[in-house]
Amino acid sequence: MSARLGAATRPTAPASSRLRFLRRNAFKYGSILPLAVFVLVFVAFPVGQLIWMSFGDITLRAGNFMWEFAGIDNFIRMSEDPLFANSLRVTAVFTISGVALTVVLGTFLAFAVDRVVRQAQWLQNILLWPAIVTPVVISVVWLLLLSPQIGLINKILTSLGLPTQTWLGEPTGALVSIILVDVWHWTPVVFLFVYTALRGIDSSIVEAASVDGASYGQRVRHILLPLLTPALVGVTAIRVIMSVKAFDEMYLLTFGGPGNATSVITIYLRSVFFESFDYGYGAALSVTVVLLVIVLMVATLGGRALLRRKARG
Amino acid sequence: MTVLPLLWMVVVAFQRPRAIINREWTFDFALTNFMEILSPDAVFGAQVINSVVLVIAATAICIGLSAFASYSLSQLSWSPRVVLGVLAAAGVLQVVPPMTLVPGLFVTLQNFSLTGTLGGLIILNVIFNLPFAIIMMKFYFDALPKELRESAYIDGASEFATFWRVMLPLAAPGLAAVAIFIGIQVWNEFLFGLIFTRGGDEAPITVGIATLVQPQEIKWGPMAAVGTITAVPIILLAVVANRQIVSGLTQGAVKS
Numbered sequence: 309m310s311a312r313l314g315a316a317t318r319p320t321a322p323a324s325s326r327l328r329f330l331r332r333n334a335f336k337y338g339s340i341l342p343l344a345v346f347v348l349v350f351v352a353f354p355v356g357q358l359i360w361m362s363f364g365d366i367t368l369r370a371g372n373f374m375w376e377f378a379g380i381d382n383f384i385r386m387s388e389d390p391l392f393a394n395s396l397r398v399t400a401v402f403t404i405s406g407v408a409l410t411v412v413l414g415t416f417l418a419f420a421v422d423r424v425v426r427q428a429q430w431l432q433n434i435l436l437w438p439a440i441v442t443p444v445v446i447s448v449v450w451l452l453l454l455s456p457q458i459g460l461i462n463k464i465l466t467s468l469g470l471p472t473q474t475w476l477g478e479p480t481g482a483l484v485s486i487i488l489v490d491v492w493h494w495t496p497v498v499f500l501f502v503y504t505a506l507r508g509i510d511s512s513i514v515e516a517a518s519v520d521g522a523s524y525g526q527r528v529r530h531i532l533l534p535l536l537t538p539a540l541v542g543v544t545a546i547r548v549i550m551s552v553k554a555f556d557e558m559y560l561l562t563f564g565g566p567g568n569a570t571s572v573i574t575i576y577l578r579s580v581f582f583e584s585f586d587y588g589y590g591a592a593l594s595v596t597v598v599l600l601v602i603v604l605m606v607a608t609l610g611g612r613a614l615l616r617r618k619a620r621g
Numbered sequence: 622m623t624v625l626p627l628l629w630m631v632v633v634a635f636q637r638p639r640a641i642i643n644r645e646w647t648f649d650f651a652l653t654n655f656m657e658i659l660s661p662d663a664v665f666g667a668q669v670i671n672s673v674v675l676v677i678a679a680t681a682i683c684i685g686l687s688a689f690a691s692y693s694l695s696q697l698s699w700s701p702r703v704v705l706g707v708l709a710a711a712g713v714l715q716v717v718p719p720m721t722l723v724p725g726l727f728v729t730l731q732n733f734s735l736t737g738t739l740g741g742l743i744i745l746n747v748i749f750n751l752p753f754a755i756i757m758m759k760f761y762f763d764a765l766p767k768e769l770r771e772s773a774y775i776d777g778a779s780e781f782a783t784f785w786r787v788m789l790p791l792a793a794p795g796l797a798a799v800a801i802f803i804g805i806q807v808w809n810e811f812l813f814g815l816i817f818t819r820g821g822d823e824a825p826i827t828v829g830i831a832t833l834v835q836p837q838e839i840k841w842g843p844m845a846a847v848g849t850i851t852a853v854p855i856i857l858l859a860v861v862a863n864r865q866i867v868s869g870l871t872q873g874a875v876k877s
Contacts, residue, residue, distance in 0.1 A: 335780035336697040339689035343751075346686060350748050351714065354725030361724050373728065429863075434623055436859045436866060441627070441852050442809040444827040448848035449626045451834070452633050458642050458841060460629050466644060496623060497870060504867075553718040556811045556827075560834055574720040574812075582816070587724050594721035605716050 361591035368585060375588075382592030392593060394568050395576035401483065402572055403551035406490040411544055413491065414498025415536075419528065421499075422506050435496035443493075447560035450489050454561070479569035482562045486570055489557055494550070498543050505539035506532070541615065545608050552601060573597055627852065634845035641841045654842035658850075665847060667822035668829040671739060672808055675825055679746035679807045683754045684800050686747070688792075691758035692784055696770055708759070711752035719749050719812055730817065737818050742825065745813040750803045757869070761795030762788065794865075801862050802869035805855060826851055 365378040386392055421431070438446065453460045454476055462472040475481030509532065517527050533540075555574040558564060564571035564579070571579075577597070580590040632648075633641055640649035658665045694704050726745065727736065735741035765788060773783040789796075814828040830851065833844040859866060 333697075335784070336693050336699075339693040339697075339784075343686045343690040343755075346747070347710075347751075350726075350729060350744055354722055354729045356725070357728050358722060358725035361728075432867065433860060433863050436863065436870075437627065437856055438623055439870065440805050440809075440859055440866060441855050442811075442827060444809070444811050444830050445630075445848040445852045448830060448834075448844055449630045451839070452630055452841070452845060453626055455839075463644065463646065467646070492622075492626070500867060500870070549716045552716075553720075555718075555720060559811075559815075560831060574718055577720050577723070578816075581723055591724045594724065597721050598717050601717055602713060605713070 358591050358594055361588055362595045363592075364588045366586075366588040366591075368587075373587065378588060382589045383596070385589060386592055386596060391568060391571070391576060395571050395573045398483070398568070398570060399552060399572045402487060402490070402554070402570075403548060406487050406494070406551050407544060407547040409487070409491045410494045410498050410547055411540065414495045414543075415502045415540065417495070417499045418502035418506055419532075421503060432500060435500055437496075438493050439497040443556040444560060446489065446493055447557050450485075450492075450557075450561060454485055476562060477566060479566055482566060482570045486558055486561060489561065490551070490554070493557075494547060498547070501543045502536065502539060505536055509535050537615070538612075541612055545612075548604070548608075630845050630852075631849050633841065634849045636842065638842045641845075654846035655850075658843050658846050664822040664824075665826070665829055668824055668826045669850075671742075671823065672825040672827070674739060675742055675746060675810075676804050676807045678743045679750065680800050680804045682743065682747045683750045683803050684796060687751060687754035687758045687799075688789065688796065689784075691755050692762050692788060692792075695759050695762035696765075696767065696788070697780075704759075708756060711755050714749070715752040715756075723816060727817075737823060739823065741817055742813055745817065746807045746810055750806055753806075754799055754803060757795065757799045758792070761792045761799075765791055798865035798869050801858065801865045805858065805866070808851075808855065 361373075361375070362382055363378060363380070364375040365381070366376075367374045452458070454473075456462060456472065456474040456477060465472050473481070475485045513535075514527055514531060517531050522530070553574065554572060555578075558570050558572055558575050559578075562570040564575040568576075577590060577593060580586050580593060584590075634654055635650055635652070637649040637651045637653055640647045657663065690707075693699070694707060726748075730736045730741045730744070733741075735744065769787060769791075770783055773787045774780070778786070809827065810825065811827040811831070814825040815831060818824040818828060820828050820832050826847070830844060830847050833840045833847065
């Protein structure tokens with residue numbers, strides 16, 4: 309079949325064969341065309357616009373953007389911007405601690421449940437809820453728990469005769485709070501993920517090891533964890549992406565504050581765009597963040613490929 | 622642990638405002654919060670309708686664009702370089718924080734006078750769900766045997782008929798999983814609704830919730846009530862379409 313198509317694509321007798329080529333391939337190209345047009349207009353153009361804006365000094369006059377060439381001024385300003393450095397730092401802390409905690413906790417739970425429970429359909433069902441319930445609603449849920457005035461946590465603390473908390477109002481407390489919410493939000497998904505991978509492991513391998521006298525700890529360390537590595541790398545990568553994108557929870561729970569204690573990159577970008585209306589500078593920040601993310605992605609993919617090659621020997 | 626925080630929101634939603642702000646354990650069951658948000662002069666009703674329209678339109682467009690494109694890329698002998706290029710571009714768009722593209726998107730939508738409209742929001746949601754749709758659909762089509770298309774073709778079916786009558790129905794379970802997943806994402810979307818609308822009756826419901834959370838005053842009762850109503854369809858879906866959602870969540874990670 310492919311050979312036949314290949315023959316048809318070679319233009320031998322120009323006019324008639326070009327027609328035949330078109331007829332043969334009309335569907336092939338036609339079915340891609342809508343996507344191509346959409347991407348060109350709504351992805352490629354905005355990205356180009358973004359890059360162009362990042363080299364400009366932009367002012368809004370009567371609802372129109374005025375662009376003036378600024379060279380790399382925006383990028384120079386960025387390197388001296390303490391708020392940008394702060395947002396990178398907060399994002400790093402939030403991402404690293406959130407991802408580490410969810411992956412470790414989720415993996416631990418997966419091993420625990422795997423030992424105890426055989427069939428857990430209802431559990432799988434409930435564990436899915438935090439991951440798919442609207443993030444804005446998750447923020448509402450946690451506001452109702454953490455609020456110093458009306459929160460459930462303070463109600464419980466008062467009943468127990470303990471001092472109440474005001475975490476959302478303190479720099480460290482707020483950062484810990486959004487990490488806590490993140491852990492609640494995503495540990496179940498990591499669990500589901502690792503649990504599925506764990507159930508997929510051929511039980512005869514594990515049995516052979518226990519016949520050979522390997523303890524549970526040894527089986528986990530030398531057999532199960534190595535076999536789970538691809539799944540763990542995958543879920544870690546997904547979690548990192550989610551954390552870098554995170555916006556809704558911070559916006560509603562802490563609004564980046566107090567001060568700039570929870571001002572992650574997305575929150576800082578929003579304030580540059582919509583509070584300072586500094587579009588040129590904001591675009592430069594955006595371009596930098598996009599490049600950082602791409603570098604991170606390429607590094608991860610490269611690392612994974614290296615890992616695979618090593619695994620193959 | 623998973624259910625209790627959600628349950629507490631539901632409890633608060635059914636309480637009178639005075640009972641909510643009371644530091645003691647007082648429970649005062651009432652429907653006042655729901656009455657308030659469902660009253661005719663509240664924007665809540667319009668926002669729910671906006672969200673429903675958004676979900677249907679954005680998911681349909683996304684699936685439409687990606688089903689055709691992914692089928693073509695998967696089955697119609699494109700050069701591997703083109704396929705890889707498309708997948709890489711989709712991968713990059715998938716990992717980039719949507720917030721970074723806001724200035725460019727703003728200008729683009731303004732060119733079409735689409736800022737602050739439902740149409741603009743539909744496009745924005747399509748943009749950021751396309752990568753997932755394309756990557757997943759491509760893998761579903763890859764799983765179908767090539768001989769199937771060839772035999773249908775030899776039997777005289779046109780390329781379109783082969784796609785529409787033979788291949789697409791076979792990929793339907795995968796298509797449903799992708800559609801459900803994207804539908805949830807669109808229903809949950811907040812960032813673009815916040816930035817590209819003014820938060821009134823042209824905004825989606827997620828933005829409606831946010832307007833109840835003001836730094837000076839949080840309207841606890843209505844906030845919990847809207848939150849509850851927003852979460853209900855999602856949790857129902859989780860019960861009904863559990864398998865599809867899990868496959869969307871886990872396979873997306875493995876393959877991308």
